[in-house]
Amino acid sequence: MxxxxxxxxxxxxxxxxxxxxxxxxxxxxxxxxxxxxxxxxxxxxxxxxxxxxxxxxxxxxxxxxxxxxxxxxxxxxxxxxxxxxxxRPSGAEPPLHGTVHVGGPAEVMTLRVLPVLAELTGRGVTVRVTHGLADDLLSQLADGRLDLVVSAVRPSRPGLLAAPLVDEEFVLVAPPALAHTVDAERLRAEPAAALAHLPLVAYAEELPVVRRYWRSEFGRRPANRVAMVVPDLRSVLAAVAAGTGISVLPRYIAAPALASGEVAQLHHPEVAPLNTLYLAVRRGAPADPAVTVLRDRLQQAARRWNTL
Incomplete structure (x- = not known):
């Protein structure tokens, strides 16, 4: 460079x-x-x-x-x-006006983004939040129905601009009773085979989160039976803690259950698998002060989050 x-x-x-x-x-x-x-x-x-x-x-x-x-x-x-x-000059920040439409995954919006949105509403802005999957949310952003999207995938549409926001770290978790059925020596030598008898709890039928972890860490697709599909990662955690099966979750979602012993981390890779969340806006959209302030506040908050 x-x-x-x-x-x-x-x-x-x-x-x-x-x-x-x-x-x-x-x-x-x-x-x-x-x-x-x-x-x-x-x-x-x-x-x-x-x-x-x-x-x-x-x-x-x-x-x-x-x-x-x-x-x-x-x-x-x-x-x-x-x-x-x-x-910036000291003193009260100026009031903002209008409505900002924000989209993102339900889990990160609930656990990380909503406190930032609350700050914006305190300055006079009305916020409308849409939860959903990245492709649909980015389509709504491109069509003008959303002003800003927290996206789990890097946008490829030519009409959108995106900047990295924060990295999610993923962990493979299991209820303690199932974790005890895994042979530790075989897990080190043949991890996919050592885990093959354990049922999966998945976020979607295509196993997007689990499949990415298996391919990244084990070099193959999971062959495990799928016991439950539930479209909310917090519900996935609840199902794992109840003994339904194993799953892959962002650490910020799994951390309280890991700390309390409700679930156990089943696999410890040398380098934690990450996924980058992006902050996307529409290219050439009129400069809206409220959207700009929200974008700036989210980027500042992400620096405090470090890695999710």
Whole structure:
């Protein structure tokens, strides 16, 4: 990766770059920043000159970030947001208005995102929350029915912009009674075979979470019998704790039951399997202060979460 010419770019150039990257439009970035579009264009040109390569591809639909832009946004976004927050004048924050439509998986929305949304409602915004699977939620975002989506998959639609939010760590859990039926030596040598007699509790018929873990850690699809399918990871945990079978869950969901001994971690990989959650918005959407504040607050909260 090329280093910027002449040292670190000024904060104002990086702030402008992030607004362009997040909105997908020079005009939307200008509106959000409260400056003219020529001023935004000029600051981008200065940054691209300092970086030494283009950061966006222009078209009649807006701008598309290059790989260099995506890498730069990932590296500096959190830091620039933090500096802007630190430099914000003291005193009460201004009120916000309107309605923000937010979508995401029920579990992470309930356990992590809702406290951030509550802060937004305290400033005068009405929030409408939609739970669902990533593909459907991203379709609603692209169609304008949602303003922001927490997505368990990286959006591939050309009309959407996404930034990594936080990583989920996954654990294989079992009720203690079933965990005791697994031969520890065979589990180390032939883990898939050692676990094959245990029934599964799944999130969906296609076993999306379990299948990914089996392929990542054991190099194959699970051959286990499926005892129960329940479309909520918190219910999956309850079924495992009740003795129905084993399953794979994000650690932030399983942690209380692991700590209390209701379930046991059945497998301990050298490197924990992760899945990245993304924060997605519509490219070129009008700059809505409430959506921008929510996006910024979620990114700040994710830094405190570290890994889920």
């Amino acid at each position: 090329n280093e910027p010419r002449g040292g670190l770019p000024p904060l104002d150039l990086l702030s402008t770059f992030l607004e362009i990257y997040r909105s997908g439009s020079l005009s939307a970035a200008a509106q959000r920043l409260g400056v003219s579009q020529p001023a935004v264009t000029g600051q981008l040109a200065r940054l691209e000159e300092q970086i030494g390569e283009p950061l966006f591809v222009r078209s009649h639909k807006g701008v598309t970030p290059t790989q260099r832009a995506a890498a730069l946004a990932s590296r500096v976004g959190v830091h620039v947001d933090g500096l802007r927050e630190a430099l």
